[in-house]
Amino acid sequence: MSRGEQTLTVSAGAKTRPRKAATRRQKQERLVAVGFLAPFMLLLLIFQYVPLLVMARNSFYDYSLLNPAAEKFVGLRNFADMIEYDDARRSFGITFLFAFGVVVFVIPIAFALALFLNSKLPARGLVRTMIMLPVVTSSVVIATMWSFLLDPSNGLINGALDIVGIARQPFLTSTQQALPSLIAMTLWQQVGFGAILFLAGLQGVPSELGEAARIDGATRWQVLWNITIPLLSRTTLFVVVIMTVFSLQAFAPAFLMTQGGPQEATNLIVYHIYNTAFIMQQAGYASALSVVLLLVVLAISMVQMALLRSRWNY
Amino acid sequence: MATTRIRRSALTLVIILLIIACFLAPYAWVVASSLKNQFTVFGDVTPLSWRAFVPVGATIENYVSLFERTNILRALLNTAIVAIGQVVFTLLLCSMAAYALTRIKFPGANVVFMLILLTFLLPIEAMMVPLYQVVSGLGLSNTLVGIMIPWIASPFGLFLLKQAFEELPAELEDAARIDGAGHVRIFFSIVLPNVKVPMVTLGLITFLFCWNSFLWPLVIVQDPARQIIQVAIAQQGSPTQLPNWGETFAGATVATVPLILLFLVLQKYFTQGMATSGIKG
Numbered sequence: 008m009s010r011g012e013q014t015l016t017v018s019a020g021a022k023t024r025p026r027k028a029a030t031r032r033q034k035q036e037r038l039v040a041v042g043f044l045a046p047f048m049l050l051l052l053i054f055q056y057v058p059l060l061v062m063a064r065n066s067f068y069d070y071s072l073l074n075p076a077a078e079k080f081v082g083l084r085n086f087a088d089m090i091e092y093d094d095a096r097r098s099f100g101i102t103f104l105f106a107f108g109v110v111v112f113v114i115p116i117a118f119a120l121a122l123f124l125n126s127k128l129p130a131r132g133l134v135r136t137m138i139m140l141p142v143v144t145s146s147v148v149i150a151t152m153w154s155f156l157l158d159p160s161n162g163l164i165n166g167a168l169d170i171v172g173i174a175r176q177p178f179l180t181s182t183q184q185a186l187p188s189l190i191a192m193t194l195w196q197q198v199g200f201g202a203i204l205f206l207a208g209l210q211g212v213p214s215e216l217g218e219a220a221r222i223d224g225a226t227r228w229q230v231l232w233n234i235t236i237p238l239l240s241r242t243t244l245f246v247v248v249i250m251t252v253f254s255l256q257a258f259a260p261a262f263l264m265t266q267g268g269p270q271e272a273t274n275l276i277v278y279h280i281y282n283t284a285f286i287m288q289q290a291g292y293a294s295a296l297s298v299v300l301l302l303v304v305l306a307i308s309m310v311q312m313a314l315l316r317s318r319w320n321y
Numbered sequence: 322m323a324t325t326r327i328r329r330s331a332l333t334l335v336i337i338l339l340i341i342a343c344f345l346a347p348y349a350w351v352v353a354s355s356l357k358n359q360f361t362v363f364g365d366v367t368p369l370s371w372r373a374f375v376p377v378g379a380t381i382e383n384y385v386s387l388f389e390r391t392n393i394l395r396a397l398l399n400t401a402i403v404a405i406g407q408v409v410f411t412l413l414l415c416s417m418a419a420y421a422l423t424r425i426k427f428p429g430a431n432v433v434f435m436l437i438l439l440t441f442l443l444p445i446e447a448m449m450v451p452l453y454q455v456v457s458g459l460g461l462s463n464t465l466v467g468i469m470i471p472w473i474a475s476p477f478g479l480f481l482l483k484q485a486f487e488e489l490p491a492e493l494e495d496a497a498r499i500d501g502a503g504h505v506r507i508f509f510s511i512v513l514p515n516v517k518v519p520m521v522t523l524g525l526i527t528f529l530f531c532w533n534s535f536l537w538p539l540v541i542v543q544d545p546a547r548q549i550i551q552v553a554i555a556q557q558g559s560p561t562q563l564p565n566w567g568e569t570f571a572g573a574t575v576a577t578v579p580l581i582l583l584f585l586v587l588q589k590y591f592t593q594g595m596a597t598s599g600i601k602g
């Protein structure tokens with residue numbers, strides 16, 4: 008802008024008139040832009056940036072949500088507590104394990120489903136609809152459904168195990184099986200979404216590449232391993248990050264199916280934060296936990312953006 | 322050659338049956354059991370028979386008692402109000418902002434865009450505690466407005482529409498501008514009618530997100546009269562506490578069927594939106 012005005016004063020004369028008119032128009036344009044943007048930006052600031060500041064500030068305080076006025080500045084005490092007591096470490100550990108378990112299984116299965124859907128298939132639309140059902144079902148309904156499916160005495164899965172001749176399993180009531188059960192459920196819930204993302208990636212792979220390799224004598228597996236999979240590395244990274252970030256924020260399974268138990272074996276971090284803030288009324292400590300979770304998720308997203316920006320073109 | 326073809330189609334069939342068993346059977350069991358009494362539900366599972374997936378001797382008594390005993394009707398109504406409100410305002414605000422960012426030149430556009438971009442990375446479930454304080458500080462706790470207002474300025478929605486707006490050719494509006502049309506008129510009568518597909522996609526994904534949201538409504542609303550459907554069915558109980566499985570299944574069915582119908586009818590918009598953006602509710 009200022010540079011434009013400088014050239015304006017230098018050139019002066021006949022050019023001044025249209026230039027001035029343009030500035031008036033520019034001002035008007037700016038006003039219109041503010042009008043169009045203001046409602047969105049106002050809500051964004053109030054409900055995204057203000058909570059962010061509130062959270063950062065409150066992580067240095069000791070207070071309860073029932074009586075926030077009686078707050079006490081405690082410095083880094085909340086963060087020190089996180090190191091001193093092992094609730095935070097355990098909860099984050101369980102959450103990472105959960106996310107890892109989900110990702111490790113979602114990626115290959117979703118990819119295989121995408122390959123299946125990308126092949127010549129009768130009733131392809133129907134298959135796609137079926138695997139998408141859990142994606143559009145709420146996590147509350149899925150958690151409810153699965154806690155009945157996994158019920159030790161009358162659940163459907165134990166009924167099926169009976170038929171195959173496998174002993175009945177305790178699932179959610181066992182410290183060893185509870186977390187794997189939640190991983191299996193989340194896998195079931197998310198795999199269709201992963202498959203759709205992979206399918207979109209597969210459809211972007213030029214088919215001539217594979218056909219040329221096949222003519223040169225490559226087997227199907229070689230084409231898959233040496234051409235298709237490397238070409239989908241961006242998509243894969245994208246799916247890995249989305250599934251990780253989603254799993255780190257899981258709440259309904261722990262809240263509805265296990266209450267974090269047995270013996271805190273499924274005490275996922277968002278459930279732990281919820282309990283700390285709203286049940287135990289230690290909102291300062293909960294804010295500190297939230298800050299750490301936020302930083303973890305941000306770090307993962309940053310790594311993704313950095314990797315996606317680097318050139319991975321084949 | 323012929324045998325490999327037969328083997329391949331046999332394999333395909335097996336995979337399809339496996340997918341049906343994994344993805345369709347649980348739904349069939351829940352819906353069928355919602356139409357049975359407790360005895361039959363248990364009897365059909367141990368030993369497991371095909372009857373578990375079929376409503377043999379269907380009765381609607383679970384649904385009758387669900388609607389009589391709980392305030393699920395109220396919760397459904399509340400959810401519909403919140404979801405429709407959220408869809409309308411998200412579409413309006415996101416499209417206005419996307420218009421400003423793509424069709425108006427103004428200084429600071431990059432800063433504004435960065436501010437929006439950054440919020441895209443914030444994990445919303447990690448923000449519940451401070452968000453609760455902000456929203457209740459505004460006096461909006463225990464209100465339907467409080468449930469929807471934090472999500473209206475959706476960075477995801479903005480990106481989806483911004484992308485669509487950028488693809489619109491500039492010639493579309495040039496003619497109108499020469500005729501003296503202002504931005505408001507260009508926005509409503511030229512740009513919006515040409516981005517129907519992304520608008521529908523965003524509307525559907527917003528509806529899905531809103532209908533299925535749980536943690537935030539659980540936190541911000543305690544008043545049972547303002548409860549939404551997911552919280553209502555979550556409070557019905559677990560297998561061990563609750564004597565009546567059928568009624569819980571009826572609740573789950575009622576909470577899911579509207580969304581699945583919507584999904585079946587408008588599936589291509591859902592899938593398209595999710596595949597291009599990689600984000601879901």
